[in-house]
Amino acid sequence: MFFTARECILICTLPGIFEQNENIINFTAGFFAGVAGAAMNTPVDVIRTNIQKQALAGLTDPSRSALRDAIDFSRIYSVGKDIVGQKGLPTLYNGFGFKALHMGGSGACVALLIPVFAKMLGINKTLM
Numbered sequence: 681m682f683f684t685a686r687e688c689i690l691i692c693t694l695p696g697i698f699e700q701n702e703n704i705i706n707f708t709a710g711f712f713a714g715v716a717g718a719a720m721n722t723p724v725d726v727i728r729t730n731i732q733k734q735a736l737a738g739l740t741d742p743s744r745s746a747l748r749d750a751i752d753f754s755r756i757y758s759v760g761k762d763i764v765g766q767k768g769l770p771t772l773y774n775g776f777g778f779k780a781l782h783m784g785g786s787g788a789c790v791a792l793l794i795p796v797f798a799k800m801l802g803i804n805k806t807l808m
Contacts, residue, residue: 703792710791714783722779723772727760734759 763771 702795706791706795707788710787710789711784712787713791714785714787715780717787718776718780718783721783722774722776723760725779726763726772726774727756730759730763731755 760772
């Protein structure tokens with residue numbers, strides 16, 4: 681069974697603590713959703729940055745377009761494999777802490793503000 685971040689928070693905490701305050705639930709769920717997004721995005725972002733650095737340094741084939749390099753999955757895989765082989769797997773998560781705080785904070789703010797704006801605009805649909 682699939683649970684949303686909001687349901688996981690309600691299940692994993694002591695019953696009654698968060699049930700009365702919807703804002704705490706939304707804030708926490710938004711924060712964890714942002715951190716999960718950062719965890720999935722950071723390795724791809726590190727690989728993309730390395731491909732860009734190679735292109736700017738002139739280490740790529742000049743006859744190929746930048747767009748073709750960007751969507752060449754064999755190149756993406758080989759750059760990722762080189763990073764892991766030379767520096768180790770944790771290198772793919774360089775910058776994760778900052779990105780997790782940024783995305784988590786952004787997710788928390790969005791989760792808090794969507795119900796506020798929905799109420800201001802008179803939208804009665806529930807998002808969850």
